[in-house]
Amino acid sequence: MQVKIDALQTLLGSATLSCSQAQADVQPQFLSADASDPQVIGWMQGSPPAPEKVVGFSSILQFPQTRWSFSHLRELLPSVQVARGKGAASPLPRAEREDIDALVFTPLGSDRTMTWEQSLKANYTDGILILHRGQVVYERYFGALTDQGQHIAMSVTKSFIGTLGAMLVEEGSIDPQAKVSHYVLELKDSAFGDATVRQVMDMTVGVRYSEDYADPKAEIWEYLRAAHMTPRPEGYAGATTVTEYLMKLRKEGEHGQAFAYKTVNTDVLSWVIQRATGKPIAVNLQERIWSKLGAEQDAYLIVDEVGTAFTGGGFNTSLRDLARFSEMMRLGGKFNGQQIVPKSVIADIRGGASQQDFAKAGYELLPNWSYRDMWWVSHDTHGVYSARGLHGQSMYIDPKAKMVIVRYASHPLARSSNFDPTTLPAYRAVANHLMANSL
């Protein structure tokens, strides 16, 4: 049961649960990264695949099928293109280093060390790329992902939407102090009606909405079914679209009092962005970001039955293009010869939000962090900020080390507490190593 529950946290930030244990809680019953390698299992191989090797609509979120499906989502669900445009890809110069695999670090809460190379299997990495001073110093793929494929970004998607939102605030198209209902009248009677756009962007909205997968009555289930990410039971009478679902949510408590990570905020922000610009979110992403990056591949968003993109977790990109976006952020928004995101927006994100509000959410592994414009901000000595998605998706930007790490993964467990211990200290070890040993 835990497997199913945890797998279904997929795509929907579950970080609402505080972490009472620092060590990864991988159960022994899970196949290892090697044993669950989708090429080894043979998912979807053969013409047609044998019935027991099929990954279908109903098994998208089940481990170990996830080790294949996370790299092949468009083959199972409708999707909308986010086009790269037609220019040449922006260069990603290579200066690969052989000294990273052997780096040693101590996982959080552990008393035994681990090498970087070991960590990649411990946390079910599908692909990882490190940029240092803009050069690719490390790039590896495992399982079903290749440098030509796209992987679901899960809640890393949120940071793209938050950045878009902050850009529109900066240009004056969105007033962050305005009520959500000013832009989306349909949300007037919902929990979001009297919340400000800023409260949505920083996720301090008081809304009765649970992502507790152990509770069959939790709101999360209807959300997933509304987005058509999971099958609907016979006689299903719930919402059938993302926007219909958002309208049903009711207020609980006060807005602006505490950070409460709830995926629905991102789809509300997307709705605001679409109304403010008059364009679908896919077009906004394409015109304002993707086509300017010099991406080497198109990206795509999963859509519901009426074409509304699921922006809480439905963006899919190549790993290298995720690195380009992260590097653009590190460089203050300037990349590929142009200012893509205003410098002030990057500064706003890096500045973070209230650490006090954040502390109320009880993330033991993220002391003193905050959440701003849908980015996770560490407030540490390196100025690290990050985009984080279930099962191990990540953009990790370390300004002091001039380093960016992007990672796609398919960990059997969804919650970050399962892979933060083998990623956060590993990333810091690489940063320190690169700073001390620049070639």
Add this chain to the structure above:
Amino acid sequence: MQVKIDALQTLLGSATLSCSQAQADVQPQFLSADASDPQVIGWMQGSPPAPEKVVGFSSILQFPQTRWSFSHLRELLPSVQVARGKGAASPLPRAEREDIDALVFTPLGSDRTMTWEQSLKANYTDGILILHRGQVVYERYFGALTDQGQHIAMSVTKSFIGTLGAMLVEEGSIDPQAKVSHYVLELKDSAFGDATVRQVMDMTVGVRYSEDYADPKAEIWEYLRAAHMTPRPEGYAGATTVTEYLMKLRKEGEHGQAFAYKTVNTDVLSWVIQRATGKPIAVNLQERIWSKLGAEQDAYLIVDEVGTAFTGGGFNTSLRDLARFSEMMRLGGKFNGQQIVPKSVIADIRGGASQQDFAKAGYELLPNWSYRDMWWVSHDTHGVYSARGLHGQSMYIDPKAKMVIVRYASHPLARSSNFDPTTLPAYRAVANHLMANSL
């Protein structure tokens, strides 16, 4: 009723019906091209679109929704990427001419002339591009298609698969005289079991399979539902995958006696190709053709519930990339600095097949034509050969005029007899004009 029936011929060559009338039989009840313009109607506009503006799974094939859906199929159905690769797009030099719009021709079976420009609305063109001596002399988009979008190729897909098949025959990976069951044992007891691969490639297989949409018991309905292109009725007990459906088809008459255009042949050929190469058809297309063309966009194939591509009609490309492929064919297989398709394969296609066998199928508008390697071969004085898809999809290659015309469309009626009268003589008029008036 006729609207629905004809619209459902979509994606599945219906050219089995002979044409008793040469003139287009557009019924007055159809909206004109201007009135059915998807931007004017507002399909899928708004966030979310109003209920009456939604194009959903169940309306994919209904006119006038088709004017939007044909350019947005991946937003409604699962699809698999056919990647362009990462190089620069191959150049398509431009030498646009202003003298084409005013060209006058006489539609087949008509006694009144029409201008080229008028023809584009008469036959519901979504996009059309003319190459002369490798230069873009004309390019126009209408409705929901742009130069950044992809459009469904319908049965033009078949010519890609036939070309792949002929390439594998040429390299010795497929024996065209072998029985289909030699490659696909699962088809042993089906109509295709004792047919040769060559008979499949040239569609002279005797199989009980009807694409008569007026007959609710016609095999076509189960085929569509198996491919998951149309909703399944409650209690549906038919095939649920493309390959399962193909296995159910039974022999009728003798193989090799007459041309009989039946879409299922293409999916059988794809199955043979997949078994001969050990790779999915999308990978074959990508590795052998798409990534070599210097395509400017990825393409995609619609897939069924177990990932089998629907190759009878499910390929989607940009118009310019369709032009690149056609130009490669015109140039004897050499394009973008490499021999992509062997010259002998192009010769085999251009040589055509038995005109006598073809004549038995009764295409009054295609006198003396034949069908080879899933291409339509005119045997006319220009050596024209063509890929043809329902509702007006086309690659038209005129070797003598050194001209290629590619067209995507969303005509309300599926059968070629509805738009051949305003396209075939128009194409010839352009060819003659370009030959006589080269700049």
